Amino acid sequence: MNAREIPSAIRNGETTAKEVLETHLEAIQNREEEIHAFNLVMEEEARNEAERIDALTAKGEDPGPLTGIPVAIKDNICTQGVPTTCSSKILDGWRPPYDATIIERLRDAGAVIVGKTNLDEFAMGASTENSAFGPTRNPLDTTRVPGGSSGGSAAAVAAGFAPLAIGSDTGGSIRQPAALCGVVGVKPTYGRVSRYGLVAFASSLDQIGPFAETVADAALLLEVISGHDPLDTTSIPEPSLDLSTALTQGVEGLRIGVIDELSGGAIEGISDDVLGCLEEAVQALTSAGAIVERTSVPSTVYGLSAYYVIAPAEASSNLARYDGVRFGPRVDAKTTSEMMVATRTAGFGDEVKRRIMLGTYALSAGYYDAYYGKSQKVRTLIMNDFASAYKKYDLLLSPTAPTTAFPLGDKTEDPLQMYLQDICTISSNLAGHPAMSVPFGKGTDGLPVGIQVLASAMDEHTMFRAGAILEASNQGKS
Numbered sequence: 001m002n003a004r005e006i007p008s009a010i011r012n013g014e015t016t017a018k019e020v021l022e023t024h025l026e027a028i029q030n031r032e033e034e035i036h037a038f039n040l041v042m043e044e045e046a047r048n049e050a051e052r053i054d055a056l057t058a059k060g061e062d063p064g065p066l067t068g069i070p071v072a073i074k075d076n077i078c079t080q081g082v083p084t085t086c087s088s089k090i091l092d093g094w095r096p097p098y099d100a101t102i103i104e105r106l107r108d109a110g111a112v113i114v115g116k117t118n119l120d121e122f123a124m125g126a127s128t129e130n131s132a133f134g135p136t137r138n139p140l141d142t143t144r145v146p147g148g149s150s151g152g153s154a155a156a157v158a159a160g161f162a163p164l165a166i167g168s169d170t171g172g173s174i175r176q177p178a179a180l181c182g183v184v185g186v187k188p189t190y191g192r193v194s195r196y197g198l199v200a201f202a203s204s205l206d207q208i209g210p211f212a213e214t215v216a217d218a219a220l221l222l223e224v225i226s227g228h229d230p231l232d233t234t235s236i237p238e239p240s241l242d243l244s245t246a247l248t249q250g251v252e253g254l255r256i257g258v259i260d261e262l263s264g265g266a267i268e269g270i271s272d273d274v275l276g277c278l279e280e281a282v283q284a285l286t287s288a289g290a291i292v293e294r295t296s297v298p299s300t301v302y303g304l305s306a307y308y309v310i311a312p313a314e315a316s317s318n319l320a321r322y323d324g325v326r327f328g329p330r331v332d333a334k335t336t337s338e339m340m341v342a343t344r345t346a347g348f349g350d351e352v353k354r355r356i357m358l359g360t361y362a363l364s365a366g367y368y369d370a371y372y373g374k375s376q377k378v379r380t381l382i383m384n385d386f387a388s389a390y391k392k393y394d395l396l397l398s399p400t401a402p403t404t405a406f407p408l409g410d411k412t413e414d415p416l417q418m419y420l421q422d423i424c425t426i427s428s429n430l431a432g433h434p435a436m437s438v439p440f441g442k443g444t445d446g447l448p449v450g451i452q453v454l455a456s457a458m459d460e461h462t463m464f465r466a467g468a469i470l471e472a473s474n475q476g477k478s
């Protein structure tokens with residue numbers, strides 16, 4: 001059953017929230033040991049929640065648009081009283097004293113939270129291999145990674161553990177794992193979804209968004225979690241999205257630009273089978289009535305370099321709070337500063353340490369202008385280039401990831417190779433724009449390929465119009 005079908009089936013009495021939950025818990029029971037999508041399965045809490053929802057529907061009340069839908073939550077989103085680890089040893093044992101805004105919204109909409117999903121430590125990575133608790137495996141081929149950093153959430157949806165999941169996307173961490181696991185993943189406009197209660201990685205780039213099996217299900221989840229939140233100062237003062245008409249509107253007359261640099265142009269390393277799928281996606285959109293042509297967004301070429309200065313710079317500041325005093329375990333030492341060094345040395349993994357060092361270096365006196373300042377200028381160039389592109393086009397298109405899912409261990413020795421996974425996704429974070437990944441076609445290895453639809457700020461509506469067409473045409477093919 002798709003997510004969208006669950007609430008009505010419960011309201012009609014065809015099933016109950018309890019029954020829906022048990023089916024998913026059974027799927028988890030069967031395959032979780034092999035996949036490791038979760039850091040924590042919240043069986044008891046989920047059962048209580050499902051009972052509460054069934055009691056409401058029995059009284060004729062409507063628990064909301066997500067009635068009885070199991071949802072998996074990335075483990076960098078605060079859940080009151082429930083461990084929130086960011087897949088890091090440094091947060092071991094920490095239980096947040098409050099819920100993230102999106103958790104409250106999900107509950108208010110009748111969703112059943114099933115667990116906290118695995119991620120690259122503090123969301124730094126593209127394969128979920130940087131988790132302190134071991135990697136997640138791709139449900140479609142368990143020798144391969146699910147992508148990252150929200151690999152646990154993507155895998156949970158792909159494995160049928162939950163029809164919906166929540167991720168966070170700082171440089172592609174929703175879209176790339178969605179592509180590698182063959183599900184839909186959406187990064188909304190920066191500020192569209194409240195970040196209150198999301199553990200900060202790079203605050204000017206972080207954004208929460210949905211994973212789902214279908215475009216319509218992703219729209220449903222995004223509608224619930226979007227909308228202004230006074231607790232997040234960067235939240236856009238707009239009501240929740242209504243995407244219902246976007247799903248059936250089609251793309252007739254839309255002008256769509258394929259970003260040349262990310263599609264076999266200036267940037268190397270996008271594999272031929274992925275480019276083949278992109279070509280088919282172009283044809284699908286053209287036959288649906290869109291005007292599609294190649295276009296240049298020149299500064300996207302520098303996106304990766306700018307991101308890997310800006311994101312570590314912000315991370316080095318955000319992660320300063322893990323000092324052995326305020327959160328998690330402490331390694332004792334003679335002086336306070338030695339205690340902090342010992343705690344951080346023991347608590348952080350290699351990639352997190354690398355980012356903190358890179359970021360601290362880029363922000364230090366003497367290097368600030370050369371690295372951080374320069375990267376901010378590049379960020380402005382990217383914004384300007386997108387602004388000109390959106391004068392001519394309603395949407396832009398590219399592959400989501402350069403390849404299909406790669407084998408575990410393939411890129412762990414060479415961080416740069418791992419960073420290159422983000423080449424197509426990073427620019428929309430730097431610009432703050434929405435982008436989504438829709439499964440479209442397969443690589444030569446039989447694994448799914450994701451096509452990325454990019455839109456200008458606040459235009460999720462048009463983005464979902466193209467997403468729905470790509471999905472329909474992809475289903476028509478297989």
Ligand code: GLN
Pocket residue numbers: 123124125126148149168169170171172173174201311419422
């Ligand atoms: N792979 C990117 C990184 O490691 C993006 C991560 C993310 O979006 N959270 O920084």
